[in-house]
Amino acid sequence: MAGLFALLYLYFTLFPGPVDPAAQQYFSAAEIAAGRRYAQAKRLIFLASFAVEVGVVAWLVLGPAGGRLAQVATRLGKGRPLAAGFLFFLALWLLLRAVNLPFSLYSSYFLEHQWGFSTESLAGWWADYLKGAALDLVLSGAGVLLFFWATGRWPQTWWLYAGTFLAVWLVVANYLWPVLVAPLFNRFTPVRDPEIVIMVKRLAERADLSVDKVLVMDASRRTTKANAYFAGLGRTRRIVLYDTLLRDYSSDEVEAVVAHEMAHWKLGHVRRGTIYGILANFALWLLLFLLLRLTLDLPRRGPYPPETWALVVLFFLLTSFLGSPITNVISRRMETAADSYAVKLTGDPQAAVRLQVNLARRASADISPPPFIEWFSYTHPSTLRRIEAIRAVPQKEGRP
Numbered sequence: 429m430a431g432l433f434a435l436l437y438l439y440f441t442l443f444p445g446p447v448d449p450a451a452q453q454y455f456s457a458a459e460i461a462a463g464r465r466y467a468q469a470k471r472l473i474f475l476a477s478f479a480v481e482v483g484v485v486a487w488l489v490l491g492p493a494g495g496r497l498a499q500v501a502t503r504l505g506k507g508r509p510l511a512a513g514f515l516f517f518l519a520l521w522l523l524l525r526a527v528n529l530p531f532s533l534y535s536s537y538f539l540e541h542q543w544g545f546s547t548e549s550l551a552g553w554w555a556d557y558l559k560g561a562a563l564d565l566v567l568s569g570a571g572v573l574l575f576f577w578a579t580g581r582w583p584q585t586w587w588l589y590a591g592t593f594l595a596v597w598l599v600v601a602n603y604l605w606p607v608l609v610a611p612l613f614n615r616f617t618p619v620r621d622p623e624i625v626i627m628v629k630r631l632a633e634r635a636d637l638s639v640d641k642v643l644v645m646d647a648s649r650r651t652t653k654a655n656a657y658f659a660g661l662g663r664t665r666r667i668v669l670y671d672t673l674l675r676d677y678s679s680d681e682v683e684a685v686v687a688h689e690m691a692h693w694k695l696g697h698v699r700r701g702t703i704y705g706i707l708a709n710f711a712l713w714l715l716l717f718l719l720l721r722l723t724l725d726l727p728r729r730g731p732y733p734p735e736t737w738a739l740v741v742l743f744f745l746l747t748s749f750l751g752s753p754i755t756n757v758i759s760r761r762m763e764t765a766a767d768s769y770a771v772k773l774t775g776d777p778q779a780a781v782r783l784q785v786n787l788a789r790r791a792s793a794d795i796s797p798p799p800f801i802e803w804f805s806y807t808h809p810s811t812l813r814r815i816e817a818i819r820a821v822p823q824k825e826g827r828p
């Protein structure tokens with residue numbers, strides 16, 4: 429199944445077919461062609477890195493290498509199962525990082541420079557990469573220790589505890605990420621421009637939301653691309669605007685962005701996304717538990733053997749690949765809902781359309797991707813679909 433999807437993805441990456449002629453209303457032929465080329469490079473890298481990752485992990489799961497690595501880990505762990513499990517994880521983690529490094533470096537550094545999107549030096553890229561890797565190692569390392577410990581403590585029900593732990597973690601991370609982790613990578617300062625502050629207040633009032641802080645993030649130290657997001661939970665939140673957005677877009681386009689992010693909040697998308705995530709996470713842990721019971725000769729007592737970890741990684745690699753059309757369908761629906769709510773909030777569909785055109789132009793987006801690719805991997809509808817949906821929103825006379 430994953431192989432079939434991967435082949436279809438490859439086919440439509442290599443032979444994307446014609447572009448919807450409606451794209452010519454908004455974009456030049458050169459812009460459309462550039463968007464196609466850039467997307468093609470990104471898609472090939474994504475597919476290649478996925479294939480290599482699956483290949484490496486499957487080699488450990490199916491061949492004798494996994495068993496041998498587990499023996500080494502057990503020996504080095506001096507018979508302590510948690511230490512052995514952690515060492516096996518560490519070896520696999522390093523291996524996956526190593527095979528993935530060329531793809532990361534190429535797609536987020538060289539390709540971005542080639543297309544003029546990156547403003548980062550190679551040293552800066554490495555600093556980010558190492559910071560991110562260290563954070564990943566600490567968090568997943570702690571997760572792995574908990575996993576092996578739980579399999580020993582609750583041999584039949586550990587999956588339930590794993591699901592519960594991850595559910596709590598998802599919620600907590602939502603709170604903590606913007607406060608603790610985001611500042612490791614960027615600087616956040618209050619927006620000075622009084623016009624922006626007034627605009628945000630006015631929109632928030634109309635949407636009946638209370639915005640705690642309006643912050644600007646120094647995104648320009650890495651990229652020329654623009655974005656914005658809301659962070660926090662509950663009644664009060666902060667909005668974060670990329671400095672590139674404020675620099676490169678007109679004030680009514682910035683307003684359209686802010687209204688879109690407020691719409692996500694107002695329509696409860698973050699909450700709904702978290703709930704779906706928690707449910708899916710329970711289902712996946714149960715499925716994994718059953719799969720491990722069926723395929724491995726597991727001990728009746730004590731933690732699972734170290735090589736189990738390779739199967740866990742393979743399981744999550746494949747399920748997240750196969751599950752992406754489902755999560756993306758949900759995500760695209762939320763994006764369309766947010767777009768139309770935002771237009772009602774600003775009463776300015778022209779600015780929203782102009783924003784889509786400029787965002788696509790400045791990021792060299794594939795305006796009208798092959799339908800299979802959009803269905804499979806797009807978290808947002810393509811530019812052309814978004815413009816069509818914005819234009820279809822019924823307009824009241826005058827602004828509220």
Ligand SMILES: [Zn+2]
Nearest residue numbers: 688692763766
């Ligand atoms: Zn959105």
